[in-house]
Each structure stands twice: as structure tokens, then as C-alpha cells.
Amino acid sequence: MNNIIIKTQNLEKVYGGGKVKTHALKGVDIEIAEGSFTCIIGPSGHGKSTLLHLIGGLDRPSAGSIHIGGTDISQLSDAGLSLLRAKKIGFVFQFFNLLQNLTALENIQTAMMFSGLPQNEQQARAWELLELVGLTDKAHAKPNELSGGQQQRVSIARALANDPGILLMDEPTGNLDSASEEEVLKHILAVHKMGKTVVIVTHNNEIAAQAETVLQVRDGRAKRQG
Numbered sequence: 029m030n031n032i033i034i035k036t037q038n039l040e041k042v043y044g045g046g047k048v049k050t051h052a053l054k055g056v057d058i059e060i061a062e063g064s065f066t067c068i069i070g071p072s073g074h075g076k077s078t079l080l081h082l083i084g085g086l087d088r089p090s091a092g093s094i095h096i097g098g099t100d101i102s103q104l105s106d107a108g109l110s111l112l113r114a115k116k117i118g119f120v121f122q123f124f125n126l127l128q129n130l131t132a133l134e135n136i137q138t139a140m141m142f143s144g145l146p147q148n149e150q151q152a153r154a155w156e157l158l159e160l161v162g163l164t165d166k167a168h169a170k171p172n173e174l175s176g177g178q179q180q181r182v183s184i185a186r187a188l189a190n191d192p193g194i195l196l197m198d199e200p201t202g203n204l205d206s207a208s209e210e211e212v213l214k215h216i217l218a219v220h221k222m223g224k225t226v227v228i229v230t231h232n233n234e235i236a237a238q239a240e241t242v243l244q245v246r247d248g249r250a251k252r253q254g
Contacts, residue, residue, distance in 0.1 A: 033194065033225050034060035034083055039092035041078050052078040054248040055092070060227060060241070062193070065220045067239035068229045068250075075248045076229045077198055083227065084117050084196045085109040096194070114142065118187030122199040124179045126171040132158065132182045133167040139189035157185035161215050177208025181215055188219065195219060197228040201235065213238070 039056040042049050052075045060066050068076050081087045082094055085101050093100050101112060113119075126135050136154040145153070158164045161181040171179050180200060187195055200216065201209040213235060220226045228235060236242055242253040 031062045032059045033062035033097055034058070034227070035095040036079075036083070037093045037095075039079075039082065039094065040090045041075070041082060041087070042090040051248050053082070053089075053250075056245075056248075056250045058243060058250055058252075060225065062225055063223050064225055064241055065217075065239050066225075066227045066241040066243060067236040068227065068243045068245055069231070069236055069253075070245040072231075074246050075250075076245045079245060079250065080196055080198055080227065080229050084119060085113050086119075115190060116192050116194060118190070118192040118195045120180070120183050120187050120195065120197040120200045122202045124171070124176075124183050124203075126179055126182060126186075128171050131168045131170055132163060132174065132178075132185075135171075135182055136186045136189055139186045143190055153189065154185075157188055158182075160188070160218070161185045175208060176204050177211050180204065180208070180212050184212070184215055184219065188224075192224075194225045194227070197226070197230075199229055199231070201230070201232055209234075 036056050036058050039053055041053040042051050044050055056079060068079060070076050082089055089102055093102050096112065096116065101109060104112065127138065130138065133154050136157055137150050140150040140153065155164065158167055161184055163178060163181055166174060166178060201212050204212060216226065217238060230236060243250050244253050
């Protein structure tokens, strides 16, 4: 049986204060196995992205705990969370978040700025990752010279720069046409086959059909499908 790498217990997130409160998550208990491919699905506004952001240490819970590799990250300092994100978690978002004044190669290298790797090794690693996502011919192109699908593939390469064990994706194909979506999905599956733990928030049924585990989030609560 696979080790559990992500675990939440009685996880809650409340926004606002006083009489105006929004309960985004209500007592969420989930377990995600190391090396698995998990999709988080459900209606918009029901807590999917909130759950992903809490797992990734981008936000803090109002109550409950989040364990990553056995560490309760809800107890970490801001510096500790930053270190965890830098070393153990890669992020891919719907809107790419590439730096417009940098090339594809340079965008990937930015993720390694604080890794301690010499500049030449950073560049070599960036080239390897561009090859992984099939974009070595676009190494010197800036984001406005790339299609949406190509930009997302650069984002995936950047997320892998520090060789994290966990890859979190928030609607990674939500902004793409069908052809680009298919291309990006192919690379997501390739990353999973490398042994990464992949967790994706998606409305895409094709992606969900490929997942080993599907978690449905509705009204702030999560349950496993199937």
C-alpha cells in the first residue's frame, strides 16, 4: 500500500468576520497517496481551489491540520512554509503566471534562483525541462510569442524545476482550446509517470477520467468518489 503523503484532518476555512462569514471548507478529511494522480472536482465556488491552496501552504486554515509527508504544515512559520513550497511542491495555475519580459528558458530558471545551483547548472536543468515538455525550439521565445498551450507547458516545466515530489494544479487546462488541452494533458500524465504526486482541480471530465482518485468538493465538504 502506498504511503500517505497528503492528509487533512477536520480542515476548515472561514473568510470574513463578525456576522458576515463564509465557510469555504467544513471539516474536510482527505488522504492522498504518494505517487498518485488525484482530481478534485465539483461546482464553482464550493471550495476546490481553497482546498488546493491550503494543501500547498498558500493559505492557512481556520481550524484543523494539514500534513505533508508527516509534517503538520499548519504549525509552520511563514519562512517554514516558503521553504516547504520551494523544495517539495510545484504549482501550475490556470493563467500561467509567466514573467512577460523573460524567455521560456529564463522563466524556468527563475524557480531555481534560491536553489544554490550554479548558473550553468540552472540553465542545463531548464533545457532538460523544456525538452521534457517538447519546447526546446521555443527556449528563447517570450510568453506573448507562445500559444496558450505552450505557455502552460512552460509553467509545468517551471513547476518541476526544483524536482518537487508534489505537483498541485488549479484548472491547468481551463484557459485552453481543445487541441492545447489535449497536449497539456499528455504532459501532465507523463509527469505523473515520473512518480510525482499530482493533484488537479478541474472541471475537465477527460482529466478526471484519467485519475486514480477523484475527490468531489461540494458545499465545503469533500468525499471520495467510487
